[in-house]
Amino acid sequence: MSSNRTVSLSAFTVTRPTDTRQSEPDRGEPWKDQAACRTWDFTVGDPWFTPIPGKKGRDRWPLVARSMCDECPVKAMCARDAMTYEERSGEGRFGFVGGLTPEERSALALLGKGATA
Numbered sequence: 001m002s003s004n005r006t007v008s009l010s011a012f013t014v015t016r017p018t019d020t021r022q023s024e025p026d027r028g029e030p031w032k033d034q035a036a037c038r039t040w041d042f043t044v045g046d047p048w049f050t051p052i053p054g055k056k057g058r059d060r061w062p063l064v065a066r067s068m069c070d071e072c073p074v075k076a077m078c079a080r081d082a083m084t085y086e087e088r089s090g091e092g093r094f095g096f097v098g099g100l101t102p103e104e105r106s107a108l109a110l111l112g113k114g115a116t117a
Helices: 030-034 063-071 075-089 102-116
Strands: 004-009 012-017
Antiparallel strands (some): 004 012
């Protein structure tokens, strides 16, 4: 039996199939169990890591990603987790994560370094 999940995202409502790929909860980081995106069906696309060509700043990221992050109860923890990973890995900043663009996370990282220097 197929079921749908309706999600209200600020200015619009999205109805999508319920994610059947849910894995075991992440025991190391239980805040992830509360993330608004945890049940997103990535077979329909990845709006967090697929920028819109020709757009700049926050408009570069699809509205569904921005809206879901804006409503997420753990976006601050998500942003902190992403920034920690980005600093440790040295791989750069990619995607709209924790409600922040890569540029916004870079600016916060620079502010944080200035506060501790």
